[in-house]
Amino acid sequence: MSADRAWRPRVAASAVLRRDHVRRSDVLLLPERVVVLHGSGRAVLDLCDGSRTVEEITAALGRAHSGPVAADDVASFLGRLRTQGCLR
Amino acid sequence: MTPTAPVGAEPPPPWALLAELTHACPLRCGYCSNPLELTRRSRELRTDQWADVFRQAAELGVLQTHLSGGEPLLRRDLEDITRAAVEAGLHTQLVTSAVGLSAARLDALVEAGLHSVQLSVQHADPERSDALAGHPAFAAKRAAARLVTDRGLPLGVNAVLHRHNLDAVDDLVRLALDWGADRVELANTQFYGWGLLNRAALMPTGEQLAAAAQAVERRRAELAGVLDITWVVPDYFSGTPKPCMGGWGAVSLTVAPDGTALPCPAAAALPGLDPPNVTERPLRWIWAESRAFTLYRGTDWLPSPCRDCDRRTEDFGGCRCQAHALTGDAARTDPACSLSPDHAALVALTRADTPAAIVPRRPGGRAPGRVVG
Numbered sequence: 001m002s003a004d005r006a007w008r009p010r011v012a013a014s015a016v017l018r019r020d021h022v023r024r025s026d027v028l029l030l031p032e033r034v035v036v037l038h039g040s041g042r043a044v045l046d047l048c049d050g051s052r053t054v055e056e057i058t059a060a061l062g063r064a065h066s067g068p069v070a071a072d073d074v075a076s077f078l079g080r081l082r083t084q085g086c087l088r
Numbered sequence: 089m090t091p092t093a094p095v096g097a098e099p100p101p102p103w104a105l106l107a108e109l110t111h112a113c114p115l116r117c118g119y120c121s122n123p124l125e126l127t128r129r130s131r132e133l134r135t136d137q138w139a140d141v142f143r144q145a146a147e148l149g150v151l152q153t154h155l156s157g158g159e160p161l162l163r164r165d166l167e168d169i170t171r172a173a174v175e176a177g178l179h180t181q182l183v184t185s186a187v188g189l190s191a192a193r194l195d196a197l198v199e200a201g202l203h204s205v206q207l208s209v210q211h212a213d214p215e216r217s218d219a220l221a222g223h224p225a226f227a228a229k230r231a232a233a234r235l236v237t238d239r240g241l242p243l244g245v246n247a248v249l250h251r252h253n254l255d256a257v258d259d260l261v262r263l264a265l266d267w268g269a270d271r272v273e274l275a276n277t278q279f280y281g282w283g284l285l286n287r288a289a290l291m292p293t294g295e296q297l298a299a300a301a302q303a304v305e306r307r308r309a310e311l312a313g314v315l316d317i318t319w320v321v322p323d324y325f326s327g328t329p330k331p332c333m334g335g336w337g338a339v340s341l342t343v344a345p346d347g348t349a350l351p352c353p354a355a356a357a358l359p360g361l362d363p364p365n366v367t368e369r370p371l372r373w374i375w376a377e378s379r380a381f382t383l384y385r386g387t388d389w390l391p392s393p394c395r396d397c398d399r400r401t402e403d404f405g406g407c408r409c410q411a412h413a414l415t416g417d418a419a420r421t422d423p424a425c426s427l428s429p430d431h432a433a434l435v436a437l438t439r440a441d442t443p444a445a446i447v448p449r450r451p452g453g454r455a456p457g458r459v460v461g
Contacts, residue, residue, distance in 0.1 A: 027151060
């Protein structure tokens with residue numbers, strides 16, 4: 001599924017992306033799930049607005065970090081969130 | 089998450105709050121897991137008391153609240169309660185039977201900031217759903233689903249599964265899709281409260297379960313990314329206990345209609361907890377220090393054979409309420425575990441051949457004279 005080249009990930013309508021001040025991390029809230037975002041997780045999800053493919057997200061992330069980004073890591077992170085219903 | 093905190097350290101903060109706004113409900117579901125003795129309406133927390141609970145919960149680290157019951161729509165101040173939860177910064181989900189969810193009511197809830205709705209159905213077939221609910225509610229549910237999705241609110245469908253609807257799992261998934269849900273929870277009955285009285289009548293057969301589990305696997309694969317399917321395993325059959333509530337006092341807390349705070353909604357039935365009340369104690373103290381929340385937290389209290397088991401940090405010895413209901417001792421290994429000395433007695437309960445009729449939930453506190461099973 002993460003190998004789906006045409007997929008343009010979009011954060012699910014049911015999800016709320018916000019800062020958790022108690023745990024000092026960013027979280028993605030769904031009706032039945034909380035995903036704690038580590039590392040560049042938040043930056044990746046901010047790019048998931050349905051306009052970019054996984055490849056384009058990886059590239060945009062690389063530009064923002066001015067360095068190469070592990071494409072496999074991004075793809076597997078997005079694939080996992082898709083399975084959990086966090087991404088459409 | 090570390091299961092055992094260092095001595096003197098605060099436990100990790102809770103993630104979720106189950107707010108049981110009322111025990112009143114128009115439905116008469118025989119599987120109802122609410123306690124036999126329901127809280128009277130006159131003893132329910134007021135709006136401002138709930139607002140205070142939400143503020144304290146958010147400060148403690150709670151991120152989500154499920155506005156539940158009973159039927160929360162029976163609270164005339166549900167809009168104000170919802171707004172208070174949203175203002176506290178919580179993600180709010182309404183857990184409802186849909187009875188009483190008019191367009192005007194939903195508009196007011198959306199206006200208050202409600203994030204999500206979970207709708208219960210009892211069967212995919214309207215007549216059978218109404219019969220199981222003991223109330224002509226199916227048409228209202230279908231209409232409510234439309235109202236929710238029309239407003240762009242995410243919809244979840246929930247069905248409690250048992251002998252009388254497990255064969256409809258495929259149809260329930262189809263219903264969830266047709267109604268525009270983005271998730272469906274297929275939860276095999278957990279036998280607590282009223283539902284425990286009906287255990288024999290609700291107990292599925294192994295064949296039913298195997299077929300349903302297969303259907304779920306197939307539909308999950310087909311619908312990945314379209315519909316999120318949650319399957320709550322029937323622990324009487326699995327041989328492995330559930331990590332109840334993700335561990336005692338580890339993930340979430342429940343506040344009952346009268347303000348009693350408990351690690352889980354079924355824990356009201358446990359002896360010796362001395363349950364604290366939010367009207368008398370700060371939520372932070374309740375979570376970190378009360379006897380009710382610390383008694384079975386972590387792994388230090390575990391009995392044998394759990395304390396040496398490789399799975400002890402996965403299931404924490406299983407469910408305390410189930411251990412108490414089936415053995416009379418809340419500190420024993422959950423009999424759902426195949427390693428429990430009481431497991432054979434539990435397995436025997438899954439082999440009842442002549443199921444009794446379901447006794448519909450009664451509104452008051454009066455249980456039928458005879459406890460089934």
